[in-house]
Amino acid sequence: MPIETYIDALQYIYSYAHYNPADTSNWNLDRMRKLLARLGNPQNQMPSLLIAGTKGKGSTAAIAESILRAAGYKTGLYTSPHLHSFRERIRLGGGLISEEMVVTLTHRLKPFFEDTPGLTAFELITALAFMAFAEANVEVAVLEVGLGGRLDATNAVDPTVAVITSISYDHTQILGETLTLIAREKAGIIRPGALVITAPQVDEAMTMIESVCEEYQARLVSVERDWEWHIGPCADLDGQSFTVDGDTYWLSMLGQHQVVNAVTALAAVTGLVERSNLTVSPEACHQGVARVQWLGRLEILGRRPYVVVDSAMNGDSMEKLVQALDQCFAGLRRIFIFGASNDHPIDDMLHVLLPVSHKTFTVASRHPRAENPARLAQAGKTIGNNLYPVDSMDQALELALAEAGPQDLICVTGSLFLVADAREMWLKRNGQPLPPIDPMVVST
Numbered sequence: 197m198p199i200e201t202y203i204d205a206l207q208y209i210y211s212y213a214h215y216n217p218a219d220t221s222n223w224n225l226d227r228m229r230k231l232l233a234r235l236g237n238p239q240n241q242m243p244s245l246l247i248a249g250t251k252g253k254g255s256t257a258a259i260a261e262s263i264l265r266a267a268g269y270k271t272g273l274y275t276s277p278h279l280h281s282f283r284e285r286i287r288l289g290g291g292l293i294s295e296e297m298v299v300t301l302t303h304r305l306k307p308f309f310e311d312t313p314g315l316t317a318f319e320l321i322t323a324l325a326f327m328a329f330a331e332a333n334v335e336v337a338v339l340e341v342g343l344g345g346r347l348d349a350t351n352a353v354d355p356t357v358a359v360i361t362s363i364s365y366d367h368t369q370i371l372g373e374t375l376t377l378i379a380r381e382k383a384g385i386i387r388p389g390a391l392v393i394t395a396p397q398v399d400e401a402m403t404m405i406e407s408v409c410e411e412y413q414a415r416l417v418s419v420e421r422d423w424e425w426h427i428g429p430c431a432d433l434d435g436q437s438f439t440v441d442g443d444t445y446w447l448s449m450l451g452q453h454q455v456v457n458a459v460t461a462l463a464a465v466t467g468l469v470e471r472s473n474l475t476v477s478p479e480a481c482h483q484g485v486a487r488v489q490w491l492g493r494l495e496i497l498g499r500r501p502y503v504v505v506d507s508a509m510n511g512d513s514m515e516k517l518v519q520a521l522d523q524c525f526a527g528l529r530r531i532f533i534f535g536a537s538n539d540h541p542i543d544d545m546l547h548v549l550l551p552v553s554h555k556t557f558t559v560a561s562r563h564p565r566a567e568n569p570a571r572l573a574q575a576g577k578t579i580g581n582n583l584y585p586v587d588s589m590d591q592a593l594e595l596a597l598a599e600a601g602p603q604d605l606i607c608v609t610g611s612l613f614l615v616a617d618a619r620e621m622w623l624k625r626n627g628q629p630l631p632p633i634d635p636m637v638v639s640t
Contacts, residue, residue, distance in 0.1 A: 507615050
C-alpha cells in the first residue's frame with residue numbers, strides 16, 4: 197500500500213487493528229522493545245512521565261503537559277483514544293501533529309512495521325509518537341498508558357517518573373476481576389528504584405501498589421498522604437479553585453475529581469524536576485493548571501438548556517460525573533443521552549445514571565464497538581424506566597432539546613466516541629467552527 201496522503205497513512209495504520217484485544221496471547225512487550233531498538237530507542241531520548249490508571253490519566257497527562265509547556269519546555273504529549281482526529285493522540289508543543297508528519301513518518305517506518313510480526317495498531321501508533329518526539333527535539337514527554345500498564349506498548353519507555361491515577365473496575369476480562377489484579381497490571385509500569393506518584397486509591401488497590409513499590413525498592417509518593425491540599429474556596433461554571441500548601445490555584449475544568457487529577461499532575465511534575473535537570477517555577481505551575489484545555493470532560497457546550505458532554509465510561513467515573521452534576525447543576529432536571537462500547541461495564545454505569553435521570557435516550561456512536569441502542573435500553577429496563585433507543589446522535593439531540601426546558605440539563609455520556617459525535621453535531625447545529633475531523637476511517 198503506497199502512503200502518499202494523510203488518508204493513505206490512516207488506512208495503513210488502522211489496517212493493523214485486526215486483533216481481539218481480549219486475546220492477551222498477542223500481548224508481547226518484547227516485540228515493541230525490539231522494534232524501538234531498531235529505530236534507535238527514540239522513547240528514551242528525553243525525560244518522561246508515564247501515567248497509568250483507570251480514570252483521570254488523560255486529564256492528569258494534559259495538566260502535567262500544560263505545566264511543563266508553561267515552564268518553557270517543548271513538550272510531547274501522547275494520549276488515546278482521540279475525539280475527532282488521530283492527530284490529537286500525538287501533540288508537539290501543545291499543537292496536533294501535522295498531517296504531513298504523519299505521512300512522512302508512516303512512509304519511512306513502514307518497512308520496520310512490516311518486518312515486525314504480530315504488530316498491533318496501538319504499538320504502531322506508539323512507535324510513531326516516540327519517533328515524532330525525537331524528530332521534533334521534544335525536551336520532555338508525557339505519556340498516557342493505553343490499557344493496563346505491564347504489557348502496554350507505552351511501557352517500553354524507561355520513565356523518569358511513574359504515575360498511577362485512580363484505579364477502578366474496567367476491562368476486567370483483560371486485566372482481572374478484582375481491584376488487586378487490576379492494580380497489579382497498572383503497577384507494571386514501576387521500575388526498580390523508581391519514583392512513583394499515586395492518586396488517592398481504594399485500600400485494595402493501594403495495598404498492591406505499596407507491595408510492588410516495596411518489591412522494587414521504589415519510592416512511593418501518595419497524593420492523599422504526602423500532599424496537603426484542599427478543594428475550594430471558589431467554584432462556578434467557569435472552573436474552581438483549590439489550595440496546595442496554602443497556595444491557591446485556579447482550574448477551568450469542572451468536577452472535584454479534576455482537582456484530584458490536578459494535584460496528582462503537580463506531584464508528578466515535582467517528581468520529574470527532582471529526577472531530571474528540568475526547572476519548573478511556581479508561576480509555571482499556576483499558569484499551566486489555569487490554561488489547560490481537555491475537551492469532552494464535563495464540558496459545557498450550551499446553556500438554556502445546559503448541554504454537557506462527559507466521557508465517563510465505567511461505574512466509578514459515572515459516580516464522579518453524577519457528583520459533579522450535583523455540585524455544578526444542583527436542582528436541574530436531567531435528561532441523558534447514553535451510549536457505550538460493548539466491552540465496557542454498561543450495567544454498572546446504568547445503575548448510577550438511571551436513578552438521577554428524568555429521561556434517557558440510548559444511541560450508538562460511529563465506533564465499531566458501540567453497543568446497539570435497543571440492547572442498551574433493554575439492559576436499563578431492569579433498573580428504571582424512561583429509556584428510549586434512537587437511531588442517531590442527531591435524532592437524540594433533537595428529542596432531548598424538545599423535552600428540555602430552559603432550566604434543564606442535557607448530558608451526553610458513556611463513551612468518548614459518543615461525546616465526539618455530540619460535539620460535532622452541536623457545533624454544526626450552531627454554526628460554530630469545527631475542530632480537525634478525520635475522514636471516516638475505522639479507528640481503534
